[in-house]
Amino acid sequence: MDKFVVRGGNPLLGTVKVSGAKNSALPCMAAAILTEGEVVLENIPQVRDIETERKLLESMGAEVELGYGRAQHRTTIKCAVLSDPVAKYEIVKTMRASSLVLGPLIARTGMARVAMPGGCAIGGRPIDLHIKGLEAMGATITQEHGYLEARSPGNGSGRLKAAHIVFDKITVTGTEDLLMAAVMADGESLFENCAREPEVTDLAAMLNSMGAKIEGAGTSTMKITGVAKLNGTRHRINPDRIEAGTFLIAGAITGGDLMVDCLNPDHQGALIAKLQECGVKLEIGEDSIRVRSEGAQTLKAADMSTEEYPGFPTDMQAQFMALATQCQGTSVITENIFENRFMHVSELNRMGANISVSGRTATVRGGDKLQSAAVMCSDLRASAALVLAALVADGESILDRVYHLDRGYERMEEKLRGVGAQIRRMGDVFGKK
Numbered sequence: 001m002d003k004f005v006v007r008g009g010n011p012l013l014g015t016v017k018v019s020g021a022k023n024s025a026l027p028c029m030a031a032a033i034l035t036e037g038e039v040v041l042e043n044i045p046q047v048r049d050i051e052t053e054r055k056l057l058e059s060m061g062a063e064v065e066l067g068y069g070r071a072q073h074r075t076t077i078k079c080a081v082l083s084d085p086v087a088k089y090e091i092v093k094t095m096r097a098s099s100l101v102l103g104p105l106i107a108r109t110g111m112a113r114v115a116m117p118g119g120c121a122i123g124g125r126p127i128d129l130h131i132k133g134l135e136a137m138g139a140t141i142t143q144e145h146g147y148l149e150a151r152s153p154g155n156g157s158g159r160l161k162a163a164h165i166v167f168d169k170i171t172v173t174g175t176e177d178l179l180m181a182a183v184m185a186d187g188e189s190l191f192e193n194c195a196r197e198p199e200v201t202d203l204a205a206m207l208n209s210m211g212a213k214i215e216g217a218g219t220s221t222m223k224i225t226g227v228a229k230l231n232g233t234r235h236r237i238n239p240d241r242i243e244a245g246t247f248l249i250a251g252a253i254t255g256g257d258l259m260v261d262c263l264n265p266d267h268q269g270a271l272i273a274k275l276q277e278c279g280v281k282l283e284i285g286e287d288s289i290r291v292r293s294e295g296a297q298t299l300k301a302a303d304m305s306t307e308e309y310p311g312f313p314t315d316m317q318a319q320f321m322a323l324a325t326q327c328q329g330t331s332v333i334t335e336n337i338f339e340n341r342f343m344h345v346s347e348l349n350r351m352g353a354n355i356s357v358s359g360r361t362a363t364v365r366g367g368d369k370l371q372s373a374a375v376m377c378s379d380l381r382a383s384a385a386l387v388l389a390a391l392v393a394d395g396e397s398i399l400d401r402v403y404h405l406d407r408g409y410e411r412m413e414e415k416l417r418g419v420g421a422q423i424r425r426m427g428d429v430f431g432k433k
């Protein structure tokens with residue numbers, strides 16, 4: 001199992017580049033299922049989840065090429081024949097986003113067999129809203145031996161039908177999954193209370209470039225006019241707003257002067273506002289943000305609550321908490337999206353932080369110098385928070401189980417080393433878990 005060894009104390013200086021968004025790339029790869037044509041996706045991040053998605057598509061009969069070059073990361077996907085429309089447990093268990101193949105598989109082949117995604121470290125994460133929506137489109141869904149078996153009307157021979165769906169709760173992958181089902185359904189669908197995340201908008205843009213007819217992506221109401229066939233396409237994935245946000249906090253927490261490049265500032269509104277409240281100086285460019293701070297002595301505490309986009313992202317909550325440990329005063333952090341996303345708290349406390357949790361609220365009494373420690377990564381963003389804490393801790397920290405981090409951050413240690421961090425990996429990048 002790979003570990004990171006991090007020696008804290010260096011301010012980050014220079015320029016760091018943001019990769020493509022994993023949470024856009026994953027649904028866009030799943031959307032390739034909807035066409036026999038060739039789909040080329042550019043700006044794909046080189047992370048483990050993308051490898052998992054490739055395996056998933058290949059296991060169904062797709063041809064997938066993944067090329068990671070210096071200038072460009074790209075994947076070419078061709079789903080000419082989908083001989084085995086099954087998402088096997090061995091693959092699904094490692095990545096929840098696997099449930100994103102459900103909608104497109106039923107739309108394209110009339111049937112799907114998808115292993116039920118398990119609960120993971122951040123909460124229960126049911127997919128009842130995906131199922132309810134597909135049933136409203138006429139799919140028959142049963143559950144057997146841990147698998148969902150789904151068929152379109154006519155025992156898999158007919159098309160899904162359009163539906164009026166009002167989401168009980170805002171769900172990102174639920175919106176994406178049902179959107180991929182609706183683009184090829186018979187008639188005009190109306191979706192209300194949709195997720196408005198940039199990843200949904202990115203997927204909708206790709207689907208429209210394939211010939212889909214989606215209006216209203218990025219708002220809470222979408223109108224989808226089903227078409228009988230979709231074509232191949234070439235699409236460029238959005239920058240990763242969570243990786244970008246993690247680097248912005250890295251600049252702020254280390255008292256650095258960091259240019260975070262190749263991002264979309266329009267996607268960072270909630271984080272920008274909070275960093276400014278903490279006293280961090282930001283210069284916002286067209287596709288970059290320069291972050292400057294004088295470090296712990298000058299940072300001020302700020303309360304934060306996670307919300308659906310455009311609110312503060314739950315995927316940045318752990319990293320913001322790491323920053324709050326270095327802010328003068330008390331920050332109250334409320335996690336509204338997932339019921340169990342505070343796994344990083346015990347590890348931050350092990351490094352000398354003063355954080356207490358009650359239900360969905362964490363109270364961070366900030367300003368104390370962190371100390372190095374051996375800590376355990378429990379999930380993707382918790383790992384990022386521990387890296388941030390280790391960058392300012394006194395001495396050398398060892399982070400175990402960084403395979404969680406490799407799911408969603410491209411060569412994080414190399415990128416951070418490039419701007420002055422003392423961080424190295426022990427083990428192989430995609431070695432054994």
Ligand SMILES: CC(=O)N[C@H]1[C@@H](OP(=O)(O)OP(=O)(O)OC[C@H]2O[C@@H](n3ccc(=O)[nH]c3=O)[C@H](O)[C@@H]2O)O[C@H](CO)[C@@H](O)[C@@H]1O
Binds near residue numbers: 096123128173174
């Ligand atoms: C691959 C991907 O894009 N992952 C992101 C996606 O996850 P994901 O799409 O799984 O998260 P959702 O937006 O679906 O979850 C939001 C809330 O709705 C609940 N829910 C969801 C679906 C459902 O059928 N029933 C239900 O009750 C969830 O348990 C959670 O409490 O959005 C999350 C919220 O921004 C992010 O943290 C994840 O990084």
Ligand SMILES: C=C(OP(=O)(O)O)C(=O)O
Binds near residue numbers: 096380381408
């Ligand atoms: C929670 C995340 O991913 P996933 O939904 O794939 O678990 C994340 O990207 O922070």
